[in-house]
Amino acid sequence: MKNIINKSLFLVVILLCSSCMNEGLESLNEDTKNATVADPGGFFANATVSLAANINGLPYRATGPGITRLWVQHFTSVTYLEGVTYIPEYSWAELYRDVLNDLNESSNILAGTVASNSGEEKVIKNQQAMIEILKVYAYSNLVESYGNIPYSEALDFNNALPKYDDAKTVYLDLIDRLTSAINNIDSSVAGFGSSDLIYDGQAIKWIKFGNSLKLRMGMRIMDVLPQIGSEIILEASTLLIESNDDNATFRYLSEYPNTSPWYNFTVRQGLKYFVGTNTFIDKLNDLDDPRRSVFFTPTSDGTFKGAQYGVTQDYYSFSKQGQYFDEPELATIFIDFAQVEFLLAEAAERGVPGITNPENHYNNAIRASLEYYNIPNAEIQNYLAQPSVAYSTAQGTWKEKIGMQKWIALFNQGFEAWTEYRRLDYPELSAPVEAESDIVPLRFLYPISEHTQNGSSYEAAAAAIGGDNYSTKLFWDVE
DSSP states (O other), rough: HHHHHHHHHHHHHHHHHHHHHHHHHHHGGGSSSOOSOOOOOHHHEEEEEEHHHHHOOOOOOSSSSGGGHHTTEEEEEEEEOOOTTTTTTTOOOHHHIIIHHHHHHHHHHTOOOOOOSSSHHHHHHHHHHHHHHHHHHHHHHHHHHSSSOOTTTOTTOOOOOOOOEHHHHHHHHHHHHHHHHHHHHTTSSOOOOGGGGGTOOOOHHHHHHHHHHHHHHHHHHHTHHHHHHHHHHHHHHHOOOOOGGOEEEEEOOOSTTTTTTHHHIISSOOOOEEEBHHHHOOOOOOHTTTTHHBBOOOTSSSSOOOTTSSSOOOGGGGGOGGGGGGGGTTEEEEEHHHHHHHHHHHHTTTTTTTTOOOHHHHHHHHHHHHHHOOOOOOOOOHHHSSTTSSSSSSSOOOHHHHHHHHHHTTOOOHHHHHHHHHHHOOOOOOOOOOOOSSSOOOSSOOOHHHHHHHHHHHHHHHHTTTTTTTTTTTTOOOO
């Protein structure tokens, strides 16, 4: 009996000690290293990086917007010809998965955040507006690439087979969303701070970015919806990007893996594929364009020489990209001052009320591009004074003048250069003989995965736009 009592007392003591110890050690079960609430700024920053990589990257095969550097014939490949001959292999997975989905996550987290004061409420409202601007940017790129796209049913994990929405309907809705986002930004309070990899938290510059994007989208639809386009352009022109200091850019770092995708492909991997085309370099030579020595290196005889587009040739016989573009920190440009001024020059020519003096905007645009590449002022003045450059004497209609100079200024901004080529029809470019299309593509073909995984939606979309072909014009491309 004594042994039983002793054992019972021992168990009671152990239980009491355990209870006391547990009361003091409960905090040890808390995981302080793994966050239970995700940071919305992290998702926003990651979406920005992914969007920049999608615009600026150049995979081996023709899989995304970066390939358009080749399509507008700034560059050609002299080794592997898939990109220059329009091999039909495209993907929009990165934009939906890595950009739009991350932006949605950031927005959802903010929507569930309880602000402690009115100042914090304003910051959250700014952040939501900045998310919306990047969403509009990404979706507009999709519409401008493909036409009809998954939109109203996109990003729904419970719907693996989303329908495609009408491109024009989507585009107009995006402009409405962009307008609301711009109006929701309070320039007196902060945004995402250090998670803002474009403007480092400067809310006023996000207003300028949003309006400049709205100006661009308004001009996209001018040929098909001139009245609506004019109204949009007028609304946007109240506060635009006003100098290169306002440019919406993403700049990479000097150490891999945070280096430019273009640098990774052409320099770090040492791939000897790309040289300038004779189409582009001959034009630079004709104009004695001072950007020529920034864009390209001279050949062994000291001249700048481009290769024939879309043909296997000797890499070492032609001008390669200049040192400026070999830098790991090379920026991706979302939209810049030169683009804005070219758009205003066009708006003036089209008679948009309140926008005048196309020559002044044209000169501002060219100057902005030259200054971006650190061309001295004296050379800028000489260039603008050339009869072949000056607005009053340059060859052709206003479309040709603006289109040609815009093509040059948009060097290394392949997607935008390709989109403006399709819209303005200048310069005049021809497809190579061995290409998959007898014209420079007017759109991307839908991803092959859509044929097999979302077949009925794909077939309906292809029929609605007039065929899943390179020659199918998108709704805004009517000339």
